[in-house]
Amino acid sequence: MRPKIIFVIEDDPDVQSIVTSFLQHEGYTVRNALSAAEAFHLFAAEEPDLTILDIQLPDMDGVTFCRHIRTHYRRPILFVTGNREQEYKVNALLSGGDDFIQKPFDPLDLLLRVKGNLRWSDLLPPAASIPEPDRDVLEYPGLRIDLRRMTVTVREELVTLLPKDIKLLTTLASHPNQVLHTEQLYRLAWRDESNFSKDTVKVHISKLRKKIEENPSSPKFILTVGSLGYKFNPYGALEPV
Structure with missing residues (x-):
């Protein structure tokens, strides 16, 4: 069985490095992006099993980015933010996010969220195996x-x-x-x-x-x-x- 692929889209290099190291230690394959532009290139190349998405990116906010990729990407999106306002959480989930974790977070808490979201990601068939619907x-x-x-x-x-x-x-x-x-x-x-x-x-x-x-x-x-x-x-x- 191939390792699970996780995209970490985070503009803070320190946070990205910590999250990446922690996930790699758990056996996950991690792809990194510091901006929405870099993330679009990642999604053009492959489909991850889970996306960890910062809500504030330098070139596009995470909510807008989520809406764009949700047109074709069906697997879990875990939002990360340092903002404590409830509005951010609501907007993130309404845009197509599946879960939400607030900075600063305990790495063990992050791991539990990752494993929980990957469990239902495993229930989804690969994109290539889904028959195209009849559409005009x-x-x-x-x-x-x-x-x-x-x-x-x-x-x-x-x-x-x-x-x-x-x-x-x-x-x-x-x-x-x-x-x-x-x-x-x-x-x-x-x-x-x-x-x-x-x-x-x-x-x-x-x-x-x-x-x-x-x-x-x-x-x-x-x-x-x-x-x-x-x-x-x-x-x-x-x-x-």
């Missing part, structure tokens, strides 16, 4: 795909795509954060088992990026994953404020 619209921050009208809107602007490119985008967007091997992507988008062409996929990916990415040479939505293939980053349009 695929919608992510900054991107909307209307499957009935076959239209694509990027950052509230309608973009013109060929039917095959819409199918390619829909295939990727239906599997957020999941790496699709080039041949697998071809089979799903082209509905063709026998005429696989890596170059065909590469050309269409390039054309698609030119239409939906602000900077096609540095894509945010459609990411290349080494020599494996491609994956869709559902947080591509998010800009920390």
